[in-house]
Amino acid sequence: MAVKATPAVFSAPEPVVDWDVLAARARGLRRAKAVVLYAFLIAVSLPIILPYFWLVTIAFSAKTGVAETAVLWRSMAVVVPTVIALWLAAAFAQSRRQMWIGMGAVAAVAAFAFALLVGPDLHIGNFIFLWEPDFASVVRSRIGEVKGAVQFPNVWHAFGNSILIAGTQTAIVVTVASLAAYSLSRFQFPGRSAMLRSLLVLHAFPVLTLIVPMFLMLYWIGLLDTLFGVILVLVAFELPFAIFIMKGFFDAVPWDIEMSALTDGASRRQAFLSVVLPQVRNGILAIAVFTFIRGWEEYIFVFTFLIRNTNWTMSLYMYWVRDDVMGVDYGVVSAVGVFYLVPSLILYLAAQRYLMQMSIGGVKG
Amino acid sequence: MAKIEFRNVVKRFGDVEVIPDMNLVIEDGEFVALLGPSGCGKSTSLFMLAGIYVPSGGELLFDGHVVNEVEARDRNVGIVFQSYALYPHMSVRDNILFPLRFKKTPRDEALGRVKGAADLVRVAELLERKPSELSGGQQQRVALARALVKEPQLLLLDEPLSNLDATLRLSMRTEIKSLQEKLGVTTVLVTHDQIEATTMADRIICMRAGRIEQIGTPDDLYLRPASLFVASFIGSPPINLIAGEAQGGTVAVNGAKFPVEGASGAVTVGLRPEHLRFGDSGFTGHIVQIEPMGREILYVVETGIGIIRVLEQGSSATHATGEKVKIGFSPENSLVFETAHQKLLPGAHVHAPA
Ligand SMILES: Nc1ncnc2c1ncn2[C@@H]1O[C@H](COP(=O)(O)OP(=O)(O)O)[C@@H](O)[C@H]1O
Ligand SMILES: [Mg+2]
Numbered sequence: 001m002a003v004k005a006t007p008a009v010f011s012a013p014e015p016v017v018d019w020d021v022l023a024a025r026a027r028g029l030r031r032a033k034a035v036v037l038y039a040f041l042i043a044v045s046l047p048i049i050l051p052y053f054w055l056v057t058i059a060f061s062a063k064t065g066v067a068e069t070a071v072l073w074r075s076m077a078v079v080v081p082t083v084i085a086l087w088l089a090a091a092f093a094q095s096r097r098q099m100w101i102g103m104g105a106v107a108a109v110a111a112f113a114f115a116l117l118v119g120p121d122l123h124i125g126n127f128i129f130l131w132e133p134d135f136a137s138v139v140r141s142r143i144g145e146v147k148g149a150v151q152f153p154n155v156w157h158a159f160g161n162s163i164l165i166a167g168t169q170t171a172i173v174v175t176v177a178s179l180a181a182y183s184l185s186r187f188q189f190p191g192r193s194a195m196l197r198s199l200l201v202l203h204a205f206p207v208l209t210l211i212v213p214m215f216l217m218l219y220w221i222g223l224l225d226t227l228f229g230v231i232l233v234l235v236a237f238e239l240p241f242a243i244f245i246m247k248g249f250f251d252a253v254p255w256d257i258e259m260s261a262l263t264d265g266a267s268r269r270q271a272f273l274s275v276v277l278p279q280v281r282n283g284i285l286a287i288a289v290f291t292f293i294r295g296w297e298e299y300i301f302v303f304t305f306l307i308r309n310t311n312w313t314m315s316l317y318m319y320w321v322r323d324d325v326m327g328v329d330y331g332v333v334s335a336v337g338v339f340y341l342v343p344s345l346i347l348y349l350a351a352q353r354y355l356m357q358m359s360i361g362g363v364k365g
Numbered sequence: 366m367a368k369i370e371f372r373n374v375v376k377r378f379g380d381v382e383v384i385p386d387m388n389l390v391i392e393d394g395e396f397v398a399l400l401g402p403s404g405c406g407k408s409t410s411l412f413m414l415a416g417i418y419v420p421s422g423g424e425l426l427f428d429g430h431v432v433n434e435v436e437a438r439d440r441n442v443g444i445v446f447q448s449y450a451l452y453p454h455m456s457v458r459d460n461i462l463f464p465l466r467f468k469k470t471p472r473d474e475a476l477g478r479v480k481g482a483a484d485l486v487r488v489a490e491l492l493e494r495k496p497s498e499l500s501g502g503q504q505q506r507v508a509l510a511r512a513l514v515k516e517p518q519l520l521l522l523d524e525p526l527s528n529l530d531a532t533l534r535l536s537m538r539t540e541i542k543s544l545q546e547k548l549g550v551t552t553v554l555v556t557h558d559q560i561e562a563t564t565m566a567d568r569i570i571c572m573r574a575g576r577i578e579q580i581g582t583p584d585d586l587y588l589r590p591a592s593l594f595v596a597s598f599i600g601s602p603p604i605n606l607i608a609g610e611a612q613g614g615t616v617a618v619n620g621a622k623f624p625v626e627g628a629s630g631a632v633t634v635g636l637r638p639e640h641l642r643f644g645d646s647g648f649t650g651h652i653v654q655i656e657p658m659g660r661e662i663l664y665v666v667e668t669g670i671g672i673i674r675v676l677e678q679g680s681s682a683t684h685a686t687g688e689k690v691k692i693g694f695s696p697e698n699s700l701v702f703e704t705a706h707q708k709l710l711p712g713a714h715v716h717a718p719a
Contacts, residue, residue, distance in 0.1 A: 254448060254450065256446045256447075256448050256450035257450045257451070257452055257453075259412070259415070259417045259437075259444075259446070259450070260444065260446060260450040260452075261452075261463070262416075262417060262436075262437040262438055263415050263416065263417065263437045263438070263440070263442055263443070263444050264438070264463050264464040264467065264511070264515070265438040265464055265466075265467030265468060265515070266438060266467055267438065270467070274463075275452055278452075278454040279453065279454065281454075
């Protein structure tokens with residue numbers, strides 16, 4: 001017969017646990033952590049926000065020949081407390097609703113203070129380059145100098161060139177990287193792993209080291225001082241990393257859905273287009289945004305390989321504006337900077353929702 | 366509908382021979398199960414049928430035509446993957462519609478067929494949803510609808526129930542079975558779960574390491590398992606295997622002697638738990654565990670020759686843990702295998718209950 005074990009009897013009194021004390025301690029610890037976190041966030045966000053804020057303020061307020069910084073200090077007196085207040089609102093809000101209300105209040109107060117302190121100084125005269133191609137002469141004539149040293153093309157021309165370079169480069173990189181990454185992810189072929197390794201190695205070298213050979217190559221194939229030449233160079237340097245990123249995305253797409261598409265009557269190409277590609281949409285979007293911005297801000301290669309001023313991109317335009325009128329009118333330089341910044345900003349804002357959730361949405365079982 | 370035939374089919378991945386030599390005929394309209402442990406090549410066989418893998422050797426025939434080289438999309442095969450493989454970015458309607466896109470079915474007719482297939486598996490109210498908004502069971506039905514909408518000549522199911530919870534599995538089992546009977550489509554079910562295979566399939570193909578171990582009805586496999594592997598794979602709780610000796614057609618195990626035609630040398634006697642009973646003689650041991658299983662009670666008994674499981678009818682235990690017991694059996698219920706070849710001796714099999 002089974003023998004039942006007698007349970008051991010504990011006679012010692014249980015130690016008294018004060019749950020309230022424990023809870024209070026945990027609460028205090030959480031608070032302290034939050035304070036440290038937000039202090040850190042304020043400390044890192046201010047130095048990033050401030051320069052951009054100044055750039056915009058200067059672009060909209062500086063006047064030719066006047067080196068006045070008072071408006072900057074006044075704007076800073078608005079911005080720094082605003083940033084701190086926003087973080088505090090986020091830190092102390094008990095709910096999402098409270099957070100939005102707090103932030104809204106801070107923003108309203110800040111906008112009012114800004115209008116009061118900085119408002120009277122604002123004007124759009126510094127954006128003269130948008131409608132006056134020879135703005136350099138105009139600006140110089142204001143302080144008595146006769147003529148600018150640099151012959152500027154129309155800014156819209158430079159803008160178009162930049163869009164062309166960044167756009168074409170993006171289209172090529174996205175297409176080639178998707179196809180190459182798909183093959184690397186799905187097919188076994190001789191040299192596959194060597195190729196994968198070289199992709200990473202290629203990305204490890206500083207590209208600037210190749211600037212002289214690239215110059216010679218472009219010269220000999222006759223693509224020096226052409227937009228297409230620069231596009232090719234940029235594509236070559238951007239591709240390895242883009243392929244690597246895309247391979248990761250393709251690797252995460254289950255084979256099943258592709259096989260399923262094949263048995264459902266699709267050809268390999270149809271399966272790729274209608275079933276696999278939509279799964280890597282976020283990856284494509286990511287490399288498209290990053291490649292576009294990389295092409296948009298490209299400076300060294302365009303500076304080296306483009307010579308005629310009709311081939312100037314926005315970065316070259318910016319460079320020459322700085323070179324020519326900086327001493328005379330930093331307001332115009334800032335205004336060009338703001339103009340140069342806007343497309344990147346719009347692109348990020350538009351794609352941000354997708355970039356933030358850069359993961360593969362699979363089917364859960 | 367199609368009759369399927371494997372003739373000496375071989376499949377290798379690089380140097381690894383996954384299927385060494387497969388021969389099999391599946392009749393038109395039949396429901397067969399490929400049963401075997403994980404990694405034995407069931408999915409590989411299925412994918413060869415679907416046209417996703419090309420056989421490395423031999424011939425695969427649909428209705429007498431060799432289809433080795435025929436592309437997956439030209440085979441008109443419906444397949445439900447273990448993961449369901451629904452297209453995550455498409456609504457349920459577009460998922461089910463997908464196979465018809467390539468058949469150039471007129472839009473109205475296609476939508477009608479989608480509706481029909483969705484009704485068949487009862488997902489008609491889910492057509493607008495995305496797969497991620499469905500439960501596992503619903504995803505499975507959608508996958509079935511997608512496989513059926515093109516009216517395939519062959520339906521392939523790769524572990525279709527393994528991702529479902531126990532209750533759902535039970536009802537889907539019934540549903541798939543009656544669906545197959547209604548449509549009469551030749552169906553191959555891949556599973557590692559013997560209960561799934563025995564409850565659903567007309568015939569079971571039991572596989573082990575790429576080879577077919579036995580083909581037969583569920584009864585064949587249970588009552589006349591061709592090998593020790595099949596005997597221990599089929600049946601839950603598992604069969605008890607006990608070493609014995611045989612001489613001149615007489616098997617001796619634990620003092621008991623009984624005649625089995627052609628038995629000699631080392632043998633293994635297989636005894637199903639439900640064929641054992643407690644009595645005054647037999648294997649002695651003591652009960653170490655009692656597992657109530659609803660209408661039956663499973664006793665785990667530790668004896669001198671190892672653990673023996675005994676299944677008794679009834680819903681309350683008549684014995685207690687620690688109790689000393691003797692376990693008896695009738696010779697006509699014993700399966701006797703040659704230990705050396707692991708094969709069933711002819712003349713030793715369980716007789717179907719009258
Ligand atoms: N594409 C493949 N490449 C290499 N080996 C494979 C491939 N597919 C399956 N195998 C191997 O073949 C064997 C059988 O696999 P599978 O048919 O999936 O087994 P299961 O019976 O579990 O479905 C496994 O050992 C597996 O590793
Ligand atoms: Mg499998």
